[in-house]
Structures are given as structure tokens and as C-alpha cells.
Amino acid sequence: MTIPSDPKQVKAICFANIHVPDMRKLEVARAHGAYEFLPTVLNEFDSSRIIDEVKTAGIRGRGGAGFPTGLKWSFVPRSTGKPTYLMCNADEGEPGTFKDRDIMRFDPHLLIEGMIMAGFALDVHDAYIYIRGEFLHEANILNEAIAEAYAANLLGENILGTGFSMHLTVHRGAGAYICGEETALIESVEGKPGRPRFKPPFPAVEGFYRCPTVVNNVETLSTIPAILKHGGDWHAQIGQPNNTGMKIFSVSGQVNKPGNYEVPLGTPLKTLIEDYCGGLQHGSVPKAIIPGGSSSPWLMAEHYEIPLTFDELAKAGSMLGSGAIIVMDETADVVAVARRLAHFYAHESCGQCTPCREGTGWLERIMMRVEAGQGRPDDIQVLSDAATHMAGRTICALADGAAAPILSLLKHFPEEVRARLVESAA
Amino acid sequence: MSASEQPQFSEARKAEIASLVSRYPGARSALLPVLHMAQEDFGYLSMDVQKLVAETLGVRLMAVREVVTFYTMFREQPCGKYLMEVCTNASCMLNGANELVAHMCDRLGIRVGETTPDGMFTVTEVECAGACGGAPVVQVNNVYHEKATPESMDALIEKARAEGGAA
Ligand SMILES: Cc1cc2nc3c(=O)[nH]c(=O)nc-3n(C[C@H](O)[C@H](O)[C@H](O)COP(=O)(O)O)c2cc1C
Ligand code: SF4
Ligand code: FES
Numbered sequence: 001m002t003i004p005s006d007p008k009q010v011k012a013i014c015f016a017n018i019h020v021p022d023m024r025k026l027e028v029a030r031a032h033g034a035y036e037f038l039p040t041v042l043n044e045f046d047s048s049r050i051i052d053e054v055k056t057a058g059i060r061g062r063g064g065a066g067f068p069t070g071l072k073w074s075f076v077p078r079s080t081g082k083p084t085y086l087m088c089n090a091d092e093g094e095p096g097t098f099k100d101r102d103i104m105r106f107d108p109h110l111l112i113e114g115m116i117m118a119g120f121a122l123d124v125h126d127a128y129i130y131i132r133g134e135f136l137h138e139a140n141i142l143n144e145a146i147a148e149a150y151a152a153n154l155l156g157e158n159i160l161g162t163g164f165s166m167h168l169t170v171h172r173g174a175g176a177y178i179c180g181e182e183t184a185l186i187e188s189v190e191g192k193p194g195r196p197r198f199k200p201p202f203p204a205v206e207g208f209y210r211c212p213t214v215v216n217n218v219e220t221l222s223t224i225p226a227i228l229k230h231g232g233d234w235h236a237q238i239g240q241p242n243n244t245g246m247k248i249f250s251v252s253g254q255v256n257k258p259g260n261y262e263v264p265l266g267t268p269l270k271t272l273i274e275d276y277c278g279g280l281q282h283g284s285v286p287k288a289i290i291p292g293g294s295s296s297p298w299l300m301a302e303h304y305e306i307p308l309t310f311d312e313l314a315k316a317g318s319m320l321g322s323g324a325i326i327v328m329d330e331t332a333d334v335v336a337v338a339r340r341l342a343h344f345y346a347h348e349s350c351g352q353c354t355p356c357r358e359g360t361g362w363l364e365r366i367m368m369r370v371e372a373g374q375g376r377p378d379d380i381q382v383l384s385d386a387a388t389h390m391a392g393r394t395i396c397a398l399a400d401g402a403a404a405p406i407l408s409l410l411k412h413f414p415e416e417v418r419a420r421l422v423e424s425a426a
Numbered sequence: 427m428s429a430s431e432q433p434q435f436s437e438a439r440k441a442e443i444a445s446l447v448s449r450y451p452g453a454r455s456a457l458l459p460v461l462h463m464a465q466e467d468f469g470y471l472s473m474d475v476q477k478l479v480a481e482t483l484g485v486r487l488m489a490v491r492e493v494v495t496f497y498t499m500f501r502e503q504p505c506g507k508y509l510m511e512v513c514t515n516a517s518c519m520l521n522g523a524n525e526l527v528a529h530m531c532d533r534l535g536i537r538v539g540e541t542t543p544d545g546m547f548t549v550t551e552v553e554c555a556g557a558c559g560g561a562p563v564v565q566v567n568n569v570y571h572e573k574a575t576p577e578s579m580d581a582l583i584e585k586a587r588a589e590g591g592a593a
Contacts, residue, residue: 083451095515095554126449133462133499134555136568169449174458174497177553189450191457191485193496209451252517252558259559294516294554326516326558337516344515344553 002033003226007237013246014222015262018106024141026148029109035154037229041117042162045228050121054224056232058244063089063180063217064293064322066310073214075204076122082211086119086127087189090218091173091180093132094293095344096324099248099260100218104131104138107222108145112168114221116154117228119166122214126167129218130185133174142170177348181396182215183207184350195350196396217322219248239265243309247320253290253327254281266307269299273327283330288412290328292321294341295401298408335416338409339367345402356399359390363406375421383417384410433468433475435482443482453483457493461500470501498552506541506548508586510579511565514551517558526562527551529576533583546590547583 003016022028055070076084092100119127131139146168149155157165176194178184184194186208207213227235236244243265252258256278289299297318306312310320346360363386366379387403447456460479468475471494480487494500514523534547541548555563560572
């Protein structure tokens with residue numbers, strides 16, 4: 001399927017060809033337009049034109065932070081004499097998120113083409129895809145697609161005779177959520193434990209082996225071919241102002257048809273859940289919704305009609321994050337969910353900041369006894385203090401993510417917590 | 427492999443490692459990929475295997491140890507022939523993952539983290555497997571089984587037993 005040049009007609013960008021059988025094969029991908037526009041980009045575009053188009057497109061990073069992609073690319077210093085590296089973030093570890101996996105297993109050439117274009121814009125000669133270790137099947141598919149691309153001279157030396165050379169390597173992680181954080185990811189590709197670095201310097205200036213390094217999410221990079229083919233203005237007309245484009249939402253939890261749905265940014269949450277996901281498993285109003293991956297503050301039924309944009313979710317005190325929506329219906333045990341997430345963050349903290357290492361441990365221990373109905377009278381206060389004090393005082397945002405579910409639970413469901421304290425058990 | 431025998435990479439592996447190293451600015455970058463290869467070849471990362479990896483890449487043993495202990499996919503102990511990793515994170519939990527683990531453990535007569543006495547099955551709980559739309563998710567030797575049920579897991583265990591034999 002070719003993507004319509006009328007922005008109002010666009011139904012999908014990253015998933016435009018996701019259902020085409022064997023799309024992962026180069027021949028099939030080419031029959032559906034893959035690499036069609038690449039020669040034009042390599043021959044007729046230059047770096048500043050590409051970066052300008054991406055800026056005009058208004059695309060914000062799809063990995064979690066929502067930072068404008070064109071702006072990030074423009075921070076890369078040129079003529080430092082050092083190489084610039086490109087890293088695709090395919091770590092996909094944020095609980096609730098499962099979209100990048102579908103791009104990689106069903107349409108790997110889309111990502112590869114996006115990386116060639118990004119690499120050309122940034123004068124990159126070595127690019128890497130950092131994929132979570134568990135995605136072995138997806139890593140194999142990518143490696144096959146990359147081998148086909150090399151054989152067709154779409155990668156390697158002197159790509160399509162244009163004089164541009166770029167190598168692409170798949171790098172498997174090994175089971176550490178923190179490696180999705182961009183500086184931890186870089187440490188990991190340097191062969192070290194994934195411990196985030198202090199910022200600044202930002203990776204765009206000083207990253208992989210202290211060289212300028214751009215880290216972008218799979219979905220972000222997979223949008224680049226459509227943006228360059230149809231133009232930044234075209235992309236800017238999809239979605240909402242400052243929140244442009246299509247977005248893949250990974251919806252899971254207690255809905256009837258969980259899955260990945262690509263919709264324009266600004267689509268109401270309720271529409272996504274009722275019209276696409278077949279509604280809730282029980283009842284008609286959600287008990288709580290995690291809108292942007294497990295690290296995002298929870299929304300309640302009053303936000304059911306919220307338009308899904310970065311800005312609207314921020315206004316509601318949460319975030320769009322990676323677009324991972326976890327739905328809890330009226331039967332959900334919200335205390336158990338918060339306890340499970342507390343366990344996750346305690347397990348995944350890299351341990352280098354005291355507030356995070358100690359705080360995540362505290363939250364988990366207290367939540368365990370609360371869940372078991374053994375909470376102590378002052379546990380609510382301790383949870384609230386611990387969560388409040390760890391957020392914003394650490395090297396990376398994991399600590400904020402760990403605090404979010406606990407603070408959400410205390411704010412919206414204090415009575416459910418109180419019911420599990422020992423004094424009130426009687 | 428007897429206790430005195432040192433593990434070695436095959437010639438094919440050595441060539442693969444050399445070509446891998448050339449893709450990075452520094453050899454140490456190949457550490458995670460080479461540890462994955464070693465785990466595939468030797469089953470788990472014994473101290474001897476970690477030494478082999480350190481020598482092969484020219485990095486200190488300490489650097490290898492640090493990485494092996496940091497990343498949960500690297501194992502310093504052998505596990506069952508079938509490693510069954512059940513995601514119990516939020517979306518899977520909301521779709522019955524805890525009941526599923528309990529069922530599997532019950533069926534196999536082990537607790538979470540344990541291996542059956544015949545060395546066939548290990549059951550562990552893992553963090554979000556990145557496939558929450560198919561909750562609950564069980565990875566069996568790195569193959570994803572989505573929308574897993576007690577019945578589908580029973581069938582898998584039966585099939586493995588029929589094909590298996592002790593590891
Ligand atoms: C704890 C933590 C985990 C993260 N995990 C991921 C991840 O799995 N995938 C991802 O793309 N970004 C992840 N991020 C965000 C990255 O740091 C980074 O912002 C992103 O890869 C940039 O790409 P983008 O601008 O295209 O979104 C994570 C951030 C934090 C703090
Ligand atoms: S906040 Fe937590 S995960 Fe992030 S660097 Fe500090 S200790 Fe590590
Ligand atoms: S929560 Fe189980 S796969 Fe994500």
C-alpha cells in the first residue's frame with residue numbers, strides 16, 4: 001500500500017504494509033515501495049535539507065521522552081573530526097510497550113531504510129540496532145533483511161553508487177530494562193553494565209566512545225522514509241499542532257482486543273479503547289488507565305475522553321511516553337498492580353543513585369506487606385515520602401517512573417490501601 | 427566436558443567473533459554478543475567460559491564478571507533443558523499470569539526458580555517480555571508463546587517430555 005499524498009487520507013505510516021505477507025523479504029518490500037525514494041534522497045537531498053524536513057514534520061520521539069527529532073539531529077556537531085554514530089533504540093522494555101517488535105518482525109526494511117536516510121543526514125558510517133536480548137526471533141529477521149540489503153548495495157560501501165557508505169549491525173541486549181535509557185544503551189554497546197551517564201554532555205555531542213551519537217527509537221526512524229518522500233509539511237498536517245503524525249499505541253490489560261493500533265495523534269482514548277480494542281473486559285468504565293507505559297502516572301475514568309497527544313497528557317499530569325496503554329477494568333486489584341510494578345523497578349534499578357536504589361527497595365517491601373493485608377498504620381505516609389523524595393533526584397528518569405504508580409495509587413485509591421493495613425483489617 | 431578440560435570456541439565461532447569485533451570501534455563492544463554465543467555453545471557461563479571470553483576479546487576477567495552479573499539473561503548456573511520464563515508484569519498479571527505460574531509449578535512439582543530433578547524444566551518469572559498484547563506470555567527457550575493457558579502449557583510440557591529424555 002502506498003501512503004496517500006493527501007494527509008487527510010493517511011491511515012498508517014509505520015504499519016502501512018504490516019499485513020503484507022512476507023513483507024520482510026526485500027523483493028516483496030520493494031514491490032510495496034521500499035527503497036523507492038532512497039536514491040532521490042541520496043542524490044538530491046543534503047544534510048540540512050533532510051534535517052529541515054524532519055523539523056518541519058514536527059515529529060517528536062516515539063521512544064518515551066517525546067523530544068523533537070529534527071532538533072535532536074541539529075545538535076550533532078559537524079566537523080569535530082570524530083565519527084558520528086547512529087543507534088536505533090529497540091530495547092522495548094517499558095512494561096506495556098510492544099510496538100517496535102511488530103515493525104521489526106513484519107517490516108524490517110522500513111526501519112533499515114529510515115536508518116540509511118538518518119545516517120546519510122548525519123554523516124554516519126557505523127549504525128547499530130540495539131535490540132532487547134529476548135527478541136531473538138526479531139534479531140534474526142533483522143539480520144536476514146540486513147544481509148539482503150547489503151547484497152543489493154543498499155548498505156555497505158558506496159551505497160547505490162552515491163559515494164555514501166554505511167554499515168549496520170544488530171546488537172542484542174541481555175535482559176536489562178535500564179539499557180533502554182539512551183546513555184545506558186551506549187554503555188551497554190561499549191561492553192559495560194548499563195549504568196546511565198550524567199547529562200550533559202548529551203549523547204548527540206558526546207556518546208558512543210565519546211563521539212557524537214544519535215539515539216532514536218524504532219518507530220521514530222521508521223517514519224523518516226514517509227516524511228522525506230511526502231515532505232515535512234505533509235507530515236505536519238497529520239495529527240494535532242505540536243503533536244503531529246500517526247502514533248502506534250500498544251494497548252494491553254483488560255480490553256477485549258489488545259494489540260497495536262496506529263492512529264493519528266489526538267485520537268480520544270475512549271475511541272481507541274471502544275472502537276479499536278473492543279471495549280473493556282468487564283463493565284463500561286475503566287477503573288484506571290496507565291497511558292504511556294508503566295512509568296507514567298495513572299489516569300482515571302474522568303479522563304476517558306482525553307485526546308491522545310503529548311501535550312494533553314502532560315496537562316492531565318501524566319505523559320504519552322511510548323504510547324503503551326495498560327487498561328484496568330472494575331475487577332482489577334490496583335494494589336497488586338502497583339506492588340508488581342514496584343517489584344519491577346526495584347529489580348531494574350541499576351543501583352548507582354542512592355535515592356533510587358534504596359527507594360525502589362523500600363517501595364517494594366512496603367507494598368508487599370500492604371498487598372498481603374499486613375500494612376502498618378504509617379505505611380501510607382512512608383510510601384508517599386519515599387516516592388516523593390526519589391523523583392527528580394537521580395541520574396536518570398527510572399526513579400520517577402518507579403514513584404509514579406505508587407503516587408497514583410495513593411492519590412486515587414487511598415481507601416483500597418487503607419483497607420489492607422492491619423489496624424483496619426478487623 | 428571434564429573438569430580439567432578448558433572450554434574452547436570452534437574455528438567457525440572464532441571467525442564469527444573476529445568479524446564481529448571489526449564492526450565496533452573497540453573489541454570490548456563485542457562482549458555482550460560473544461557472551462550470548464558462549465552461552466549458546468556451552469549452556470551457561472561457568473568461570474572457565476568467562477575466562478575464555480575475556481581472553482578471546484582481550485578484556486579483563488573483572489570486566490566480563492561485571493557484565494555477566496549485571497544482565498539477567500546471562501546464567502552462571504545450568505538450567506533445565508526447557509527454560510520456561512513466565513512474564514508476570516502488569517498486563518500479564520491482569521490476564522492471569524500468577525495463576526498460570528502457580529499451575530505450571532504445581533504440575534511440575536517445583537517452585538519458581540527451580541529445576542525439575544530430571545533436569546528437564548526450569549520455571550522462572552520474568553519482567554515484561556515486550557509482547558503484552560498477547561498476555562500472558564511465556565518464553566520457552568526464547569520462543570514466545572502468547573495467550574498462554576494452563577492447557578497450552580500442559581500440552582507443551584507433555585510434548586517436551588515425549589520428545590525430550592533427560593538433558
Ligand atoms: C529507564 C528508561 C528506559 C527507557 N527505555 C526505552 C526503550 O526501551 N526504548 C526507547 O526507544 N526509549 C527508551 N527510553 C528513552 C530513551 O532514553 C530515549 O529518549 C529514546 O530512545 C530517544 O529516541 P526518540 O527520540 O526517537 O524517542 C527509556 C528511558 C528511560 C529513562
Ligand atoms: S535513577 Fe536508578 S536506574 Fe537511573 S541511574 Fe540512578 S540508580 Fe540507576
Ligand atoms: S506485561 Fe507481560 S509481556 Fe508485557
